[in-house]
Each structure stands twice: as structure tokens, then as C-alpha cells.
Amino acid sequence: MHHHFVPTCYHRTLGPYEPVLRIRSGDTISTTTVDAGGGNHRGVAVTPRGNPQTGPFHVEGAEPGDTLVVQLDQIRPNRGSGWARSVVAPSVVDPTYVKQLPDPPLAEWAIDQAAQTATLVSPVSSLGRLTIPLEPMLGCFGVAPFRQQAISTATSGEHGGNMDYRGFVAGTKVYFPVFEPGALFFLGDGHAAQGDGEIVGTGIEISMDVTVTLSVLKGKTIVWPRGENAEFIFTVGNARPLDQCLQHATTEMLRWLEQDYGLDSVGANLLLSQCVRYDLGNMFDPAYTMVCKLAKRFLPHR
Amino acid sequence: MHHHFVPTCYHRTLGPYEPVLRIRSGDTISTTTVDAGGGNHRGVAVTPRGNPQTGPFHVEGAEPGDTLVVQLDQIRPNRGSGWARSVVAPSVVDPTYVKQLPDPPLAEWAIDQAAQTATLVSPVSSLGRLTIPLEPMLGCFGVAPFRQQAISTATSGEHGGNMDYRGFVAGTKVYFPVFEPGALFFLGDGHAAQGDGEIVGTGIEISMDVTVTLSVLKGKTIVWPRGENAEFIFTVGNARPLDQCLQHATTEMLRWLEQDYGLDSVGANLLLSQCVRYDLGNMFDPAYTMVCKLAKRFLPHR
């Protein structure tokens, strides 16, 4: 079934809240997300800033210990302008260099849906009007956390959250561990484009039209978020420092290979040894994000 | 001038040692490197293990404060078999998972120069005979460090060293700060292929035929290694944890953009904001490595 959902309220924590919609496993939802500052498709702030989330959506039959599959069907900016921070965060340069960072105002980027580009409009600098390709993605999405926690959308964890990974584009399938009945899926914080690491603390922040298909893998238990696209399977580690993100993601990949791809422990290690790839999600939020990837062409046939 | 140099001794520290050859800026050297274990093109150990280096090469005119340019012209395995570790390091998985890591013997990979592939020969596992593309690279190379230090080839720093970055392939140009007269360039630790992070502690270790062209940028001072290939310019940060690698590399990229690309500070920050990319070198050695990249197509015209 395909639901069209118009949000009227938003959450800035992922927690065990009252669902805004109950759907069945396999259903599709088309909805909208406001930008990180609470701005809607007209650029009007309709809710307080801080990655406000649409949802939560309750998927019938999802129970703790299951896995929620989120197919990102469509992520499309629904207005003509996005905003971003203009200067890299003090935490991503040498501490001795921080005093040399400038203090420019927020940037405005014009979005051209026809050309599929974003063009820097302001502030004015020696860079001029830089034009880059659109790569629409979701910065923050996930499920209600374990132990009935309610966790800020500024950060991330086993439940997903603010991961800011450039790979979360349309066409990607993402897996989350289920901690609450119904899984309680949230989404928001769309970026028209983003640099690796989200090192300025934002992508090009914009409201989105989003379509997702949610389904449940009964009895399938995972520890960290997983995903796949046409080319790769991947796992996501959210923590600090980056070293620990990589540890979580690598461990989850070993588990995946052994559980689902028929590999023994030695085989899984050998496969990773020369084929593993890593991507950086964000190195800005309270918890950073790194992604462990493996090309599907190297996987054993299931 | 094109030199053909046959090494007869090797160094396991990068330091202010007597040059094995003196060349002029712009000269080309064709030479060989032994593998990380000291094995030559016949697989015979001719020197103790530990990333033994060919060199150092003295480039006339290079003085502290200059930059050495290393054009990687050719990196070609010169034997039919490489070796690798088979299991990910305890430091790249969750500490609680370490006890589940297996303890397999070293792996052997057969190298097929015609097909440009490496095929896993042993140990036997559920993975079978995995075949992957050759991507020959140098794991450890660089110059004599500052303050007349002599630093182990197990680690890395401003002077380069054991960075284990998959991007150090033929066709890449690498820049090092010069700390000693003549720069004193070393090279070794060739990998027929390698996973990101060198998470097992090795790539496919093999001896190489290498050709490099060395030249000096007089009066050009850099802090961390830099590089470029057809598509990207990049900077290299070597430290621990990964967070600090990223800080070093990002700071160096900002310096580069402002010094050489005519950008003011705001422009450099805006350019990085949505266009920066990061790669992981190794997360195994005493100092880890991360690379900050920027696509050349987004750079202002110089």
C-alpha cells in the first residue's frame, strides 16, 4: 500500500513516541521533511531547529530483535534554495589553527532541479559562484533506540540518527535493528549535497519530498545499521573517535559475512583483508560515523 | 637523466643517512624495492623484515624549507607471488570481539601480470580462490625527518613513511617537505593490492620495479605530504587517532587552497564545505593516515 502522509508535528529526539501512522510491512510512504532548521518547502520555519523528524511510523509486526528494512525510493529537494554553514568546524582542523578560521555568515545555495545542480549564491568570496551536482540524501533517520531512550537528533547510535553519510541517497536500502514494537521510524535532515565528514556542520540543508518503503525482517537481529546499493554492501559505526566508528562497522561487517554469506571466520577475514573500503559519514556531531563497505562482486554467491 | 640503481643495502628507519645516489632535480630513477619482509624478486630474504627501504637518494639543491616532488612513474610487481596477513588486527574490531578473531597462517596471493589480477591461493577457507584486480602501490616512502630524527618505517609523520594509502599508485605526484639537504628520499613496502585501512596489517606484500622522477620546488614550504592525480589534489595527515589525521590533512588543504589557488580564507572554507572527500590510509600502524581530497574540476583556475 502507498501512503501519502502530511506531517503536522516533528520530533527532535528519536524515542518511543506515539506513531503518526501505522503501516504494514512492505508499505510505501510518501511524505515531506523540513530542513535542519525547521524550514518547510516554502522556507518557512514551522518547528524549532535541530534536525526535526517526520514520524514516527509504526510498522506492524516489527518487534525487538527484528530488523527494519528502509528502501530509500526517492529523496527530492522541494524548494529552490538551501542553506549551509560556510566555515569548517574548529574540531576538524589542528587546534593551533582554530584562531585562523574566518567567521562568515551562513551560505545560500540555489537549487536547480532541471540541471540537477546547486550553485553558491552567498556569501561573496574569492570562490565566486561555485556550481556542484545535486546529490540529495538524508542526514538523520532511524528508529526508536534501545532501553526506551529518547536521543537527540544531533547525534547517532545503533538506532541510526544523525549519521550524515553521503551514501544515503535514493536507491539505497538501509537496515536498522528494531528496539521498540513497530520499530518507530523517523526521518529528516535532508541535504541537497554534502561534503564527506559534514565538516562545516551542515550539508546544503533543504526540505525534501521523500518516498520510502518499510518492511520487517522477522527474527533477523543486527547490531549496527547496515545498507546496500547496486555496487556495495555496507555497515555503519556511530561513536567517537573515528577509530571506534571503524571498529563497530568492521565488526558488524564480519558478523554479516559470517551470518548471511556462508563464510567461516577465516574466509570473512580474508575477504575483508584486501577488499574492504571505508567512507566517512560525519566528523562533526557528538557521535561520528564511519562506513565499512564491500563490493558485491567479491561476495560469495548466496 | 635516467638512473638505473641496484640497491645493495636497505634502511628500516628514515633518517639522515649517507645517500646511495646523488641526482639532479628532474632526474628519473629506476630501481627495485624488496617486500615488507625483506624478500627480493626471487622471494629470497636479503635484509631483515620491517619495510626495508631503498635509498636514500640525494637530490641536489634541495634544502630544508623546500618541497620535494615525487612523480610515481611506474610501480610493477617483479615476481609471481605476494604474501599477506589473513586476519584483521585486534585494533580494528570492537575490543569485546577480539577473542572471536581466528588465528590463520599468512596468506599467499598469486600475481598474474598479464591479467592484472591477484588470486588467493592459501589458506584454504570457505572463501575459496578469490581473484581481485592488481592495484600496485607503495606503502612506505618519504624523506629524512626534521630535527635529524631517524624514524622507524613502521610509522609515519610529516616526512611521509608508512602511510599505506591506496592512492599512491603510478601516475600520482607526491609532495614532501624537505628537512635535510638533498631531501634524502627513501622508498619501499610495495603492495600488489591493499584494502582501505590496511586493516590486517599488510597489503599483498611484494617486491617491485619502481620508477620515480624527483624534482625540487625551491622556496616552497609545506607542512604535510600532498599529492595529486588526474582527478584530485590531496593532502595527507599521519597521527593518532584518525580524528587527528583528518585535522592535519584538512588544515593542510586549507593552507594549500589559500597559498596556491588564489582563494581567501572564506573561499577556501566554502570550497571544502560541500566538495571535500576523505580517504583512509592505514589504521594499523603507530600513526594512522587519512587523506583529504578535492576534485580538480572544482578548483579555481590558477
Next chain:
Amino acid sequence: MHHHFVPTCYHRTLGPYEPVLRIRSGDTISTTTVDAGGGNHRGVAVTPRGNPQTGPFHVEGAEPGDTLVVQLDQIRPNRGSGWARSVVAPSVVDPTYVKQLPDPPLAEWAIDQAAQTATLVSPVSSLGRLTIPLEPMLGCFGVAPFRQQAISTATSGEHGGNMDYRGFVAGTKVYFPVFEPGALFFLGDGHAAQGDGEIVGTGIEISMDVTVTLSVLKGKTIVWPRGENAEFIFTVGNARPLDQCLQHATTEMLRWLEQDYGLDSVGANLLLSQCVRYDLGNMFDPAYTMVCKLAKRFLPHR
């Protein structure tokens, strides 16, 4: 006013929950805490494991932006036996050493209130019956977090939580930022004694009789928990890695010195320069803890 409160339910997250008792600023509460496993003064598990908290207590007049003062009047084990883990966590030894860690059962420690000692009863080892002094402390206590989050008692943050600092003994005054009306104070996770770092993941876990006096500093805003005892003032940073804990705590100390002790920025820095001391809270939980201390005798007279 002195309240005697008998808890009947417990929380394993610190969040904006219904108060169990409303008191006035300056009131004293005598109550009990169960041990980390939910065991009461008879050693009977009365609630699920995971640092269950007594509370929350609502302090009238406390509003976001104020500071809650917690005077730890008394912390006294209320039974004759505590339990602990027996082996250091894999995360506090070299990753290459993890496989050498033994796998002993939980330890039992006999508590002698008269002698003020704890004696190791089991497991049997070459160490024999080690006897150490009692140093009763609270491992986990704090207030409801910002943004109406509900955060697991396994971890810590600006709101306090599971800090496992040996300095949280009777006679200590602790300051927390207030994020919710009434502050909503929780307490639990008593330790009869504990090593620095809580490196086995527990102290000697035991139920406690606790007396605290809670009061509100209206209009006083702090960022991280602060405290003082007869000898020191101190600030608490909760994060990962330890480096970041130290950064938070040091920054908070500079703020404190400048705001409340009449020091200019140079004076505050000079005072810290040769007089600062640091203690380790835990290096076990998702967020670690470090404490920045300054001896009161070096403070300017207020």
C-alpha cells in the same frame, strides 16, 4: 525539611519522568538505592539490572538555566556483601593483549561496616583474601538531560549520569545544570569502593542508604557538572575519548574561575598552568569521565 523516601520503582534512563517526590530547595532526602544489578539491601533483585535509579525528585523553583546543588550527606552500604567484575575490560588493555585476559566469575566482597573494610571472598586466586578500605560513593546520579532526552544510566553527559568518579563520596557537593522544571534528580549505582577508571566495569556494587540535600542556585548557569570538597573545587567532563573529557572539564574550570572567582582570562590560565590536577572517572562506559581539580588554597579570596 527532611524527607524519608522509600522507592518502589526505578528508572534505567534519566529523563523527564513523573517525580516520585516534590521537595523545596534546601530540603534533605534520606532514601535507598539498589545496586547496579537491581539488588536491594537483602540482595534480592527488585528491578531489572543496569544502574536502576531512585527518583526523580522534583525541586520546586528549579528552572532550565539554573543550577542544582547536591550535597552528598551520607552514602552507606546497607548490606554485608557486594559484587564486582573480576577482570579488566578488553578496552583498557592493548588490543593485542585481549586474548590473554582470563574469564573468571563475578567477585564477591564482604563488607565490614565496623572495620570500614571490604574483603575479597571469591573467586579464589593467588591473590587470596585482599582487604581494602571502604570508600562508599555514587557511580551514577544526575538530572534529566536537555532537549527532553531520556539517556541510559550506562552512560553520562552534561546532565551527569554514570560518571563513576571515586570523588563522589559523602561530604562532597555537586552542581548540575538544570534542563527540566524541577531539575528531576536521580541517584543510584553505589560502590563500596572502586578503582580509578572503573576498569573492570564495576566497583564493588552494593545497595546504599543515602542522604542528600538538594538546593537551587537561581539564575546560575553551568555547562558541565561541578563539585567541591574540603580541599578542591572540580569540574567533570563526560565524553570519548579521554582527551575530550579533559577538554570539557578544563574549559568548564576556566569558565568557573572567570565567572565566580574574579579572575581575568590570563589570571585563570596562569592559575591552572602549574596547579591543575586531573582525576580519572571511568574509562569503561560509552562516555568516559575525567575530572579537572584545583586546590582551594590557591584560589583567590572571593
Next chain:
Amino acid sequence: MHHHFVPTCYHRTLGPYEPVLRIRSGDTISTTTVDAGGGNHRGVAVTPRGNPQTGPFHVEGAEPGDTLVVQLDQIRPNRGSGWARSVVAPSVVDPTYVKQLPDPPLAEWAIDQAAQTATLVSPVSSLGRLTIPLEPMLGCFGVAPFRQQAISTATSGEHGGNMDYRGFVAGTKVYFPVFEPGALFFLGDGHAAQGDGEIVGTGIEISMDVTVTLSVLKGKTIVWPRGENAEFIFTVGNARPLDQCLQHATTEMLRWLEQDYGLDSVGANLLLSQCVRYDLGNMFDPAYTMVCKLAKRFLPHR
């Protein structure tokens, strides 16, 4: 035998250099050290800045795999004034706070040997003339590193070096692994007093009269520096981040307890569990330092 050695040259790297004096195991040396800036007992710079070291001293019979014992007999400032940095390093505060750090000139501290105090003379600030106790210590000392490296006195490692631990005072015994024949012992970087973490990047830097007694433990192999004083045995971990320092130090302590105190693995873990203490050396240098301590009164009788 008691040697009186007057240095005429200094080293800014610890490496396999020509000894300035050869002594026998058990001999005592009285000598002097210049301050971190190269200043002698008259405050005259006699060698370039950067923790210049007196030595190396060759101890006959010391071979790789042995342990060098350094008894710190006396460490006494030999002039009336020391200098220090006045502001905490950007790396020890929150990155977002760095821009608020002031930029004062170096501090001068007057040393009063009779009163055993140091008094802040300048810069002038709201703090006034702070007087603190003298606690003379060595910031940087150690032996020639493994693999014939030459490592800057700005940093530290298994060989010791720039550890900046307040516990390295007279009366302390320190153990170093021997990597080179004769051990090659260096010393320098005296501090009249120092805060934990050396968070401004210096203690009160001053030249010293130092007396040490050096002896060799044949066939005794250790991995990281160890030490002891009247109350504690301790181990030293030098690395980044602090987490890794603690891992090294804890692992070394477990090894020590099992090798020399007759404890089995379970006993060593149980002993650490509730009795371990940690101190912070520096969190300023390229490698940080943490110390793992155990009170002697809890040790089994050897």
C-alpha cells in the same frame, strides 16, 4: 663510584649516539641539565631550544633485553628563576573555546630554595603573585630507542622521553627497557613544578643539578617504563589518545604483577579491579602519557 660530569654538548633526539661517559652498573652520576630552552644555571642559552638532553651515559653490561634502573637521587633547581607558558594549549580545551584563549607573554617564576616555593612574577594579571610549593622533577629522560631510531625530545615512547609526569621526583626509581648496548641514558627538561597534563606545554622550566644512580637488571625484559616510590609501583604508557596511554600502562602493570609478584592472571586482575589508580603525565606532546599505579601495601609479599 660517584662521577661528576660537566656537559659540554646536548642532544635534542634520543638515539644511538656516542656516549659522553661510560660507567659501571651501580655508579652514581652528578651532573647538570639545561632548561627546555637551552638555558644554563645562569639563564644563558648554551644550546638550541627543545628539551636538550645531557648524555648519553653508557652503562657497562647493559644489553638489549635488559632493564636499566634509574634511581633519581636528587633534582635541584640551580638558579633563582624559571619560565613557563601562561595559557593552556588549544588542544586541552573545547575546540569551540579556542578563540577565547588569551595570548599572554611567557611567565616568570621566582624560585626560593630556602622556602621551597615558586612565586609568579609576571605577567601581571588578576591572579597577582601566586606562590606554590617547589616539586622539582624531570620532564624528559630515557634511553636510546629500539631499531636505532633517533626520536625527538618533544615526544615519548617505550624508551621514555618527554613524559612530563609529576611523579618523577627525587626518591623515585624508574625502569627503562634497554634497546642499545650500554642503554645510553639521557636526561633533561627539569621543572621546578608542573601541573598535571603539562597543559600549558611547560612546567616551570629551569636548569637543574641532578644526581642519578644507574644500574642494570640483566635478563629482565620490560615493555614500557616502570617506576616505584615509597608508596606505589607504577607503569607508564606513552601514546595518543589518552585511552591508548592507559591501555599500554594497564597492560604493563598486569605483566608486572604476573611476572614479579607471583600472581596468576585472575589474581592480577582482581588486584587491579578495585585498587588501581591513574595519573596523567602530559596531554600536550605528540605522545601523551598516563601512569597506572598500585599501592605497595596491597601487593602480595614477594
